[in-house]
Amino acid sequence: MSVxxxxxxxxVKKSNGVWLVKVPKYLSQQWDKAxxxxxxxxxxxxxxxxxxxxxxxxxxxLTALGDVGEKDASLKVPRDHPFTMHAVGGQTxxxxxxxxxxxxxxxxxxxxxxxxxxxxxxxxxxxxFEESEESTKPQRVSQQLERAVTTIFKPVAxxxxxxxxxxxxxxxxxxxxxxxxxxxxxxxxAFEKHQYYNIKDLVDITKQPVTYxxxxxxxxxxxxxxxxxxxxxxxxxxxRHYQSAxxxxxxxxx
Amino acid sequence: xxxxxxxxxxxxxxxxxxNKRDNDVGYVYYPEAEKPxxxxxxxxxxxxxxxxxxxxxxxxxxxxxxxxFNSGDKVNCSAWTQARMERDMxxxxxxxxxxxQDGAAGSEFGKKQREExxxxxxxxxxxxxxxxxxxxxLKVNGKAGKRFKGQKKGGVTENASYYIFxxxxxxxxxxxxVHGWYNFTPLAKHxxxxxxxxxxxxxxxxxxxxxxxIMLQRRFREQERGPDDEDEGEKSGKKKKKGGGxxxxxxxxxxxxxxxxxSDDSDSSxxxxxxxxxxxxxxxxxxKGKKKKKKGGEHEALExxxxxxxxxxxxxxxxxxxxxxxxxxxxxxxxxxxHPKGIDEASESEEESEEEKPNEEETKEEEEEEEGKKTPVxxxxxxxxxxxxxxxxSDDSDxxxxxxSALFMKKRTPPKRGGGRGSAGSSRTGSRPGTPSIDSxxxxxTLRAAASKLEQGKxxxxxxxxxxxxxxxxxxxxxxxxxxxxxKSTPQPxxxKSTPxxxxxxxxxxxxxxxxxxxxxxxxxxLKKFQTKRTGLSSEQTVNVLAQILKRLNPExxxxxxxxxxYLTE
Numbered sequence: 107m108s109v110x111x112x113x114x115x116x117x118v119k120k121s122n123g124v125w126l127v128k129v130p131k132y133l134s135q136q137w138d139k140a141x142x143x144x145x146x147x148x149x150x151x152x153x154x155x156x157x158x159x160x161x162x163x164x165x166x167x168l169t170a171l172g173d174v175g176e177k178d179a180s181l182k183v184p185r186d187h188p189f190t191m192h193a194v195g196g197q198t199x200x201x202x203x204x205x206x207x208x209x210x211x212x213x214x215x216x217x218x219x220x221x222x223x224x225x226x227x228x229x230x231x232x233x234x235f236e237e238s239e240e241s242t243k244p245q246r247v248s249q250q251l252e253r254a255v256t257t258i259f260k261p262v263a264x265x266x267x268x269x270x271x272x273x274x275x276x277x278x279x280x281x282x283x284x285x286x287x288x289x290x291x292x293x294x295x296a297f298e299k300h301q302y303y304n305i306k307d308l309v310d311i312t313k314q315p316v317t318y319x320x321x322x323x324x325x326x327x328x329x330x331x332x333x334x335x336x337x338x339x340x341x342x343x344x345x346r347h348y349q350s351a352x353x354x355x356x357x358x359x360x
Numbered sequence: 361x362x363x364x365x366x367x368x369x370x371x372x373x374x375x376x377x378x379n380k381r382d383n384d385v386g387y388v389y390y391p392e393a394e395k396p397x398x399x400x401x402x403x404x405x406x407x408x409x410x411x412x413x414x415x416x417x418x419x420x421x422x423x424x425x426x427x428x429f430n431s432g433d434k435v436n437c438s439a440w441t442q443a444r445m446e447r448d449m450x451x452x453x454x455x456x457x458x459x460x461q462d463g464a465a466g467s468e469f470g471k472k473q474r475e476e477x478x479x480x481x482x483x484x485x486x487x488x489x490x491x492x493x494x495x496x497x498l499k500v501n502g503k504a505g506k507r508f509k510g511q512k513k514g515g516v517t518e519n520a521s522y523y524i525f526x527x528x529x530x531x532x533x534x535x536x537x538v539h540g541w542y543n544f545t546p547l548a549k550h551x552x553x554x555x556x557x558x559x560x561x562x563x564x565x566x567x568x569x570x571x572x573x574i575m576l577q578r579r580f581r582e583q584e585r586g587p588d589d590e591d592e593g594e595k596s597g598k599k600k601k602k603g604g605g606x607x608x609x610x611x612x613x614x615x616x617x618x619x620x621x622x623s624d625d626s627d628s629s630x631x632x633x634x635x636x637x638x639x640x641x642x643x644x645x646x647x648k649g650k651k652k653k654k655k656g657g658e659h660e661a662l663e664x665x666x667x668x669x670x671x672x673x674x675x676x677x678x679x680x681x682x683x684x685x686x687x688x689x690x691x692x693x694x695x696x697x698x699h700p701k702g703i704d705e706a707s708e709s710e711e712e713s714e715e716e717k718p719n720e721e722e723t724k725e726e727e728e729e730e731e732g733k734k735t736p737v738x739x740x741x742x743x744x745x746x747x748x749x750x751x752x753x754s755d756d757s758d759x760x761x762x763x764x765s766a767l768f769m770k771k772r773t774p775p776k777r778g779g780g781r782g783s784a785g786s787s788r789t790g791s792r793p794g795t796p797s798i799d800s801x802x803x804x805x806t807l808r809a810a811a812s813k814l815e816q817g818k819x820x821x822x823x824x825x826x827x828x829x830x831x832x833x834x835x836x837x838x839x840x841x842x843x844x845x846x847x848k849s850t851p852q853p854x855x856x857k858s859t860p861x862x863x864x865x866x867x868x869x870x871x872x873x874x875x876x877x878x879x880x881x882x883x884x885x886x887l888k889k890f891q892t893k894r895t896g897l898s899s900e901q902t903v904n905v906l907a908q909i910l911k912r913l914n915p916e917x918x919x920x921x922x923x924x925x926x927y928l929t930e
Binding site for chain 2: 111112113115118119121122124125126127128129130131134137138140142143144145146147148149150151152153159161162195196197198199200201202203204205206207210212213214215216220296299300301302303304307338
């Protein structure tokens, strides 16, 4: 379990009340574009016809849909947003914050819930329409090509690959048998790292021809044909001395 | 504006009062409340409303989340004195399949890459263990306080964003986006039953009167298993003393006619429960006559199904350990059941008891000796006989098995099945003319029915001393008789289970001896002689059997051409 964090309860102690406001996506996107100071708009709380009314008015500069600064003549995000307030009925909610430096602290209790609604007018409807259109566009589009693709032929064998392979073979040459002791040393050091090896991997490591390598392996190791480590080679019991994960020694016999 | 309000019949007043009626927009002035309480009492502002700027701070390192409780839990956060919160990482071991460490014994070269390649090939997508999505564990007011588990609610930030508006001292609002929503539910501190236990208890609900004892039992059980693990071990100990109720090893058994509550049943683990026994008995008395049967300890997970108790009487496969345990128990109900059936009771019960003993011995012996194919079949059939307890089932059971096994019991150096058959055959043929009229076999076609009938008839006649050989012969009789009428000349019964009898080369001690006398041979040579195709044994069996034969013969050894040769001198 991770380190237990002591929760800073100062927020609730002071009876900080907070509002939980649900804000539409486009509005939050606009808010993200706000300047450094972070001012996004104004809230007015008034009493109209006896009922409390809260409205939010978005700053002028943030109404443009494009990047800030552009004066887009096209659709603009509505500015007026009345808030619909609810009381917190069925749920007791609190807001807690988590920070990398300060740990967890309880910021306050939620006293009101609100939903930020735009004033529904033509502008808004157009905006939503465009939004929905965009979301229905498929992400992958099929295009028609003017000219047929001629670069990819059906190869019998992959020419490039083959050429490369041949070149590699030529440059490396055949695998030469090294001294037996040298090979043994290589093998033992390899088996220090892992217990089970495939013959192909051993060939890769030691760069010895397969028959020679098998010969040596038959002397010092066994072949697992069944079980979990299928078709792998491992050292014989007398040659290996695996202890814990950290320590690994091997006994070599001449 | 003031209006005149005429109340009819009353004094006339001219009252100036503040009009609160809805359609009038009056100037209402309330004293300006302190700023921080604007949030709670929204009515405290001027008519056109007070304006507050809203800021969305950009650079907070803090991530805001919502902690939601159910109102029914009556959580009052301000009443908390202390709280601790941490992530619940218990899901990590399910998700993170951390294999053995690299470089340790048991690791393979390139295992990880291979595993990855394999996963890609099959398109297995494993979900990562994200710490962010793990539930929270909230502990309030220290150890004795409440505990809550907060699970993340999904889909909160998908379509709409939530913001937390707090009011700053300067009157402006600050809005912080909500990153996650966690629903906190209280965790039960009292003990609960697991799903299996709950199902068990559900099955017993009609029979259990004292529901309070259920949890006591559970605690008791836990205490038995690991008192050091439980922090409430002491509590449970005390509770146990108070009135332990039924022990964990009492089970409800439905064979009511067979079982009686015996007072000496509960002498196992429940030490000091003289009074608990009494209490339990009282409970039992109260109940609808529910009976309990003690099973010694918890060695097996036994089902408590009501219907299944009769099923245990005829069991195909039973392991050795359980058979010894189950037998007395099953023997009882089976015996009790047989009484109403009453078919050839005396002879059969005798038969059974006799056969049980040799069968058990044989089982052990057979398991020591390598019998090859026969053994599992024989063992199975024998055990079936044990537990079935009905000789009617001998219709199905193989008399063959018994006969052969009876044979083997006597002959300690058995020339294995094939050889056994050979010698049995010879003995059979020898004794065949000696058998008097056994014609009842002719009445039934099946080998086994005949065998059983004959056994029944012949049972009383052979004396105890000659029982086995005679019985053996008799048992051979029916097996040989029925093929005889059917026109088979070979003494070998057409069981079809064992080896083809027409092989020339049998892996017998005699054969090996012959070879070794003739000339020294290596083990390889010997194996070549007894080819698997001809003896019908598998290579492993051949090896084992040969090894045993060689042990017995104890031949002399000679090293020729660097190879170990065996030979015998007569």
